[in-house]
Amino acid sequence: MQTKTHVIDVDETTFQREVIDRSHVAPVVVDFWAPWCGPCRTLGPILEKLAREANGAFRLAKVNVDENQGLAMRFDVQGIPAVKAFRDGKVAAEFVGAQPEPMVRKFIKRLTPTAADQIGEQATALLANHRWAEAESAYRRALQVNPGQAASGLGLAKALLAQGKGQEAETLLASMTGAAEAATAEKLRPLAGLLAEPG
Known part of the structure; x- marks a missing residue:
């Protein structure tokens, strides 16, 4: 065998x-x-x-x-x-x-997880370990493989917010339409708006 x-x-x-x-x-x-x-x-x-x-x-x-x-x-x-x-x-x-x-x-x-799922899991682990730039990069790769993956979009927004990139995060959060992700996105939008304002 x-x-x-x-x-x-x-x-x-x-x-x-x-x-x-x-x-x-x-x-x-x-x-x-x-x-x-x-x-x-x-x-x-x-x-x-x-x-x-x-x-x-x-x-x-x-x-x-x-x-x-x-x-x-x-x-x-x-x-x-x-x-x-x-x-x-x-x-x-x-x-x-x-x-x-x-x-x-x-x-x-x-x-069987898809390639986007596997990359998304890796990105989530990076995010949990406060490795914001690496998480951002991994979430972007996951979204290239599967552009409609709302969980990766939300993760990317969180990584962007952690790095102070409020304007891009706000745009991304505004586009979130998935039921579970939309509720979390709405909670994060005020923070993104604050970070997007000119200093």
């Missing part, structure tokens, strides 16, 4: 290392299946295709429940195919039964 591939077979002896431990690095989607299961033969190829397309954004681990009944019991598999996604050592999402490819794609998409 190769650990570098995006689709692997796991059993009771390798589950901890290949699924639980690995899920701290990237999401691991576990397909609980059996060779006699017709819906499993429909869903399996869809999951494998998406794992190859994702190219490492997540790993697909396949568990034959006939050979690994202990794992099926441990994770309360009531019917197959059962798909459980692990993140940070725990089940983060799951579904039972064969699903059409568009539904499986949505399931996978919710698990």
Whole structure:
């Protein structure tokens, strides 16, 4: 069994290392299946295709429940195919039964962060550590990847305010229209207005 591939077979002896431990690095989607299961033969190829397309954004681990009944019991598999996604050592999402490819794609998409999400997380950490200029740069990169990402826009405004760049922050805050972000943006606008006034 190769650990570098995006689709692997796991059993009771390798589950901890290949699924639980690995899920701290990237999401691991576990397909609980059996060779006699017709819906499993429909869903399996869809999951494998998406794992190859994702190219490492997540790993697909396949568990034959006939050979690994202990794992099926441990994770309360009531019917197959059962798909459980692990993140940070725990089940983060799951579904039972064969699903059409568009539904499986949505399931996978919710698990795997986009490039903009990853940059945004990095920027948020920089902001929390009072590294304003670096946070500003990272938020700008996140917004280049995904211009509509309101959380990154709000983070950029905060980084700008921390550096005394009130005019640019005020313009940015005025454009915030997302529900949760708009409320925070409105609270920050008076500060941006004060900083934007000529000294």
